[in-house]
Amino acid sequence: xxxxxxxxxxxxxxxxxxxxxxxxxxxxxxxxxxxxxxxxxxxxxxxxxxxxxxxxxxxxxxxxxxxxxxxxxxxxxxxxxxxxxxxxxxxxxxxxxxxxxxxxxxxxxxxxxxxxxxxxxxxxxxxxxxxxxxxxxxxxxxxxxxxxxxxxxxxxxxxxxxxxxxxxxxxxxxxxxxxxxxxxxxxxxxxxxxxxxxxxxxxxxxxxxxxxxxxxxxxxxxxxxxxxxxxxxxxxxxxxxxxxxxxxxxxxxxxxxxxxxxxxxxxxxxxxxxxxxxxxxxxxxxxxxxxxxxxxxxxxxxxxxxxxxxxxxxxxxxxxxxxxxxxxxxxxxxxxxxxxxxxxxxxxxxxxxxxxxxxxxxxxx
Numbered sequence: 543x544x545x546x547x548x549x550x551x552x553x554x555x556x557x558x559x560x561x562x563x564x565x566x567x568x569x570x571x572x573x574x575x576x577x578x579x580x581x582x583x584x585x586x587x588x589x590x591x592x593x594x595x596x597x598x599x600x601x602x603x604x605x606x607x608x609x610x611x612x613x614x615x616x617x618x619x620x621x622x623x624x625x626x627x628x629x630x631x632x633x634x635x636x637x638x639x640x641x642x643x644x645x646x647x648x649x650x651x652x653x654x655x656x657x658x659x660x661x662x663x664x665x666x667x668x669x670x671x672x673x674x675x676x677x678x679x680x681x682x683x684x685x686x687x688x689x690x691x692x693x694x695x696x697x698x699x700x701x702x703x704x705x706x707x708x709x710x711x712x713x714x715x716x717x718x719x720x721x722x723x724x725x726x727x728x729x730x731x732x733x734x735x736x737x738x739x740x741x742x743x744x745x746x747x748x749x750x751x752x753x754x755x756x757x758x759x760x761x762x763x764x765x766x767x768x769x770x771x772x773x774x775x776x777x778x779x780x781x782x783x784x785x786x787x788x789x790x791x792x793x794x795x796x797x798x799x800x801x802x803x804x805x806x807x808x809x810x811x812x813x814x815x816x817x818x819x820x821x822x823x824x825x826x827x828x829x830x831x832x833x834x835x836x837x838x839x840x841x842x843x844x845x846x847x848x849x850x851x852x853x854x855x856x857x858x859x860x861x862x863x864x865x866x867x868x869x870x871x872x873x874x875x876x877x878x879x880x881x882x883x884x885x886x887x888x889x890x891x892x893x894x895x896x897x898x899x900x901x902x903x904x905x906x907x
Contacts, residue, residue, distance in 0.1 A: 604656065
């Protein structure tokens with residue numbers, strides 16, 4: 543690595559770090575200003591508020607990293623140009639393509655780190671953040687309780703639960719519908735119970751669900767009587783309490799593996815998984831926006847004598863927010879199944895990469 547590369551990388555890393563820290567601080571101050579009344583009304587302890595915002599930081603870092611990378615590229619390149627260092631480099635035979643190399647190296651490393659951040663760190667921190675919101679701010683209901691749940695387990699079974707308590711692993715007003723193997727439009731068995739409880743594994747009994755004070759009817763034969771029972775062991779039903787809790791999480795709370803498993807389960811149950819697939823692929827695609835922003839920022843800043851610093855800065859920042867808007871709009875089509883989920887997640891990167899390459903070609907080398 544040449545001396546000039548180390549010089550640019552050092553400046554770019556420092557500028558990116560301080561830019562990201564500035565964005566995080568601004569974001570936290572604005573959010574605290576909006577929520578301070580809610581925290582005070584709910585009498586939330588100061589320690590919990592601190593925990594909330596510590597858990598919020600990874601999400602802010604994920605969102606602001608591309609913008610910080612762009613502004614740092616503008617700042618460093620602009621300073622090189624203002625100090626006539628850029629002109630000296632060009633006079634020495636350093637082309638724009640060569641100038642981009644250290645910026646792209648840093649952006650690539652940041653993108654790879656962001657993939658890990660987006661896929662594993664952010665979901666865990668969001669679980670803490672959303673839990674505090676549900677517990678103290680009553681957003682999304684009580685975190686220990688779930689209402690009106692519906693599960694399709696494989697192609698033959700549907701389970702509905704009116705109320706589920708996560709702490710006690712008990713459910714109320716439960717209905718289990720089993721369909722025929724040969725004709726899956728024909729209901730073969732129906733179980734109804736006011737209570738259902740999870741029994742953990744011990745030395746003599748397997749783990750599973752037990753229906754209490756319920757009824758059963760083999761509905762494939764309409765003349766079959768309704769059978770009452772005090773308790774009826776149903777096995778795991780393909781649905782443990784942990785899986786119920788996981789299925790209620792938002793995609794933002796799921797790590798890659800959990801989201802992939804959730805999507806596979808929904809696909810096997812015959813559900814449309816387009817929306818979740820878009821979110822899954824977006825977790826991988828969005829981190830590489832940093833590279834796209836660098837490809838836009840450096841050429842604009844390197845041509846500041848012709849375009850002006852303010853114009854170059856304004857255009858580059860506008861491109862960042864256009865990118866984010868384009869991403870959100872394309873996701874709508876992916877959610878509706880109009881565009882392939884993988885293509886939807888990477889569409890913004892592809893379109894803006896083409897635009898960045900065209901911009902680089904047009905800029906004087």
